[in-house]
Amino acid sequence: MTTQHDSSMTVTFGDGRLTIEAVCALAQGRAKARLSDDAGFMARIARGAAFLDRLLAEEGHIYGVTTGYGDSVTRPVPAHLVPELPLHLTRFHGCGLGADLGLEAGRAVLATRLCSLAQGVSGVSPELLQRLCWLLQQDLIPRIPEEGSVGASGDLTPLSYVAAVLVGERELYRAGQLQPTAHVYRELGIAPLVLRPKEGLALMNGTSVMTALACLAFQRCEYLMQLTTRITALMCEALAGNAFHFDARLFAAKPHPGLQQIAAWLRDDLAAGTLPRHSDRLQDRYSLRCAPHVIAVVADSLPWWRQLIENELNSANDNPLIDGDEEHVMHGGHFYGGHIAMAMDSMKTAIANLADLLDRQLAQLVDSKFNKGLPGNLSGAHGERRAINHGFKAVQIGVSAWTAEALKQTLPASIFSRSTECHNQDKVSMGTIAARDCLRVLQLSEQVAAACLLAGVQGVELRRALQADAAPLPAALQATCDAVRGVSPPLVEDRPLEAELRQLVAAIQQQAWPLYAEVGHG
Template identity: 30%
Template sequence: MQKQQSKQPFHYGKDGMTIGGALDLARGKRRGILSPAILKKVQDNRQMVENIVHHKKRVYGINTGFGPLCTTLIDEEDTKKLQYNLLMSHSVGVGQPISRELAKLMLILKVHALAKGYSGIAVETLQRIIWHIDRDVTPCVPEQGSVGASGDLAPLAHLFLPLIGLGKLWQADQIKPAAEVLHHMGMAPIELGPKEGLALINGTQFMAAHAIAIVERLQNCLDHADILAALNLEAMMGSVKSFDAELHALRPHTGSVYVASRMRKLLKDSEIVDSHRNCTRVQDPYSLRCIPQVHGASRNAWLHLKETTLTEINAVTDNPIIFSEDKTISGGLFHGQPIALPLDYAGLAAAELGNISDRRIYLSMTESVPGLPKLLMTHTGLNSGFMILQYTTAALVSENKSLCFPASADSIPTSLGQEDHVSMGSISGRKSLQIVDNLEKILAIELITAAQGFDFRKPLKSGFLIEEAHRLIRSHVSFTENDRVFDEDIAYAIELVRSKGLIQHLNQMAGQANIHFENEHHEIFGIY
């Protein structure tokens, strides 16, 4: 269901696309259009391709075969058929379909890249793709099959099969043959001209779409991790000294400074902190004391991915590039390595965020924390308490570790050796997104256990924001005195994390209380 649009139109090929902007387009909050100047640029570039064909100038992919067949010249009358064969022969993806939103992001990113006017695409083809975006008629794209080098060939081939009446489309929650859906909507297949099929399937849009999803969801996890760490620190009566601004000025990594500032604001005016300010404990375990260093390092990795993704989604990743009739270049703009490495890095960052969360969960259940009962329940023995929730986080953390091997470290030659080094960035994106999915579940369990431990500090109060966070959690997950079925609590907590409900609530309450929650680095850690 498309949401009501309230923002100014986005001009494909002209405006700078942000990660939040791409998501707005995919979610129907904003509409993308082609300006008259862009339409002319695309049309002029298309004419260059027509002239190349007519004058029989040999240009890869326009009037030659592909990959190792690049020396095979194609007759002018067959250059159109070549594009159809390309889409059909490259539609070899396997596995489950990617989400509809990811597929729609691929369409959006491809239109933006093609509208730059260097790919020889026809205006009519661009307009048909935009029709798919605007009408939410989304192609079905299998998740496996790209090696992330000549672009995401197989996923993109599946993405654009419906243009020629083939492939599959989502209709409501069902997958149906594209020909059937298009016929029902009164739309005929379009005719592709020379170079168009190659322009459609050359590119990094599968990897880039996954990067957008990871940037958004990992940012949400990072924001939650700070809040839940503060809640858990209060439950375990940890020290705030390790968040001191003067301390962090001595090692001013952007992420660490940002997290330390957030922790200070979350814990400001806490009665719990004041109650043990002069205790005899010298220092806390690392999972509490090193929150800024660990969370901050993951934020820096996230920032690297965000910056790379911004470049990628505003770039031309086609091949060959058509500058003019006399200047066409077969380069490597499609190679996924620039984004594959940051995708793997982000997966590692997400895994480490889950790792330290699990350590805090475990620590809160031990008898070493004064004032907290073993396993966070008063009457254990008959009751197992929260013991088994940590089993789940341990399993998820271990699974994430197994997913951390960098796919970009591997390369298997393809195309009879023509493509002798590939990035495997599509795998980097898929598995890093899976790591983030597991991380959301780990943080959801810390949300439950931290709220449980926090209750044992009553009647003392924490800072305003932490009290508000606890109040919202308790509005749906009650304090646990005896064993019960936890799956509904966990399901609610996962939804609360994924929906950003807790973040939105705290931002709203901070605004009402005139609390400036973020610091000077907040803008660089945003997605708009």
């Protein structure tokens, strides 16, 4: 549950369902975390841990507590070694490689794992929840390598880095600087946790890394969908396109709600119906005429993706689950990340299609054979200096490269299940790889959007320079042009554009400009 107090947002764990927006707010430092102070919530957590203690004392045979893990379930653990077993689980999984997750993603991982354990059926102690929440509150973020998970038994290896920090090992980020966890604990006077018998398994056996990345991807995808709509309006203006392709009566005949919303945004952006729109083509090429249909695949998929992600976020997804009220131990496979894998595989495909759409629009805009009288490559140079100036020629090549790489990344990760761990984990989700793929496709597509935003504004200005009697630019488009020009002046003489493109990409990822009303929250 998220509440607002005096302009500071608080996300409360154990007090209702969390949303994607709550996780993103915590990840981006816009919210503070707290545990519910409801007595019933903490009592339920304590009952689960107490039941597990009684069961261990009375029966002495519990998976992952008195047995080895996974295929080693048949190997009993002597009673005097049971307290050491969770620490061994955290340590032998300390083999992650690849780049480390960024701080936003690390915070999101802490939030998603805390949310899962706060469901009250994982057999952990209140102290464990309090320590996870404390890490978020103090912004002490475990270093988590992003590679090494097959997405069932959950995100074991990356989550082992969270567990390791709790017990005072490996490294964490403090004030953005990487430091040994033991050193930070000594400075703060904090004792490492001693994990109770099932707590290593409860921390690591779940889908929290893939779900955290999915929350961040959802937020970025929603914004990119809106930005692609705005860029399409700029492209339509620059290419003297036919705005009546977005007519309300036309779209009433195809009742996808997201499709109708995208068309309405384009009509508003272009002031269609209030300004004359002339085109020498009865029908524009598909990248303009069918743009709403491409973009709306995202708009109409957002509610479905939200359902998959938020249900996973608010699930208990370790194994076994511990029902301290009815006193049951339930063995299952909730660590399987298939729902996140499907959401991310489909999302990355839809996002890559946005990049491909913008790439096609830009190809028209820079080509003097198709751009209806604009200078080749959108060069702003004049007279004889046009001979040595090449405008957006290289930018268009870059956009083509980024788009191709995004499209290449869309092969579904979920179809690459591998049998692992002595064929115990013989069908796995690959959900974490799918989520990482999706974030990479987002990065590439945001780069495409930044370049097309820059070119679209240049194209609009060049078009209007050809029209002596041009009416004022519609307000939404003018606001976007002004925002872009605050970062990048018109391109007249050739100059390196890398720094300006990077600044635009950063602004996109920070969602610096308001665009349209949010969709996809149904």
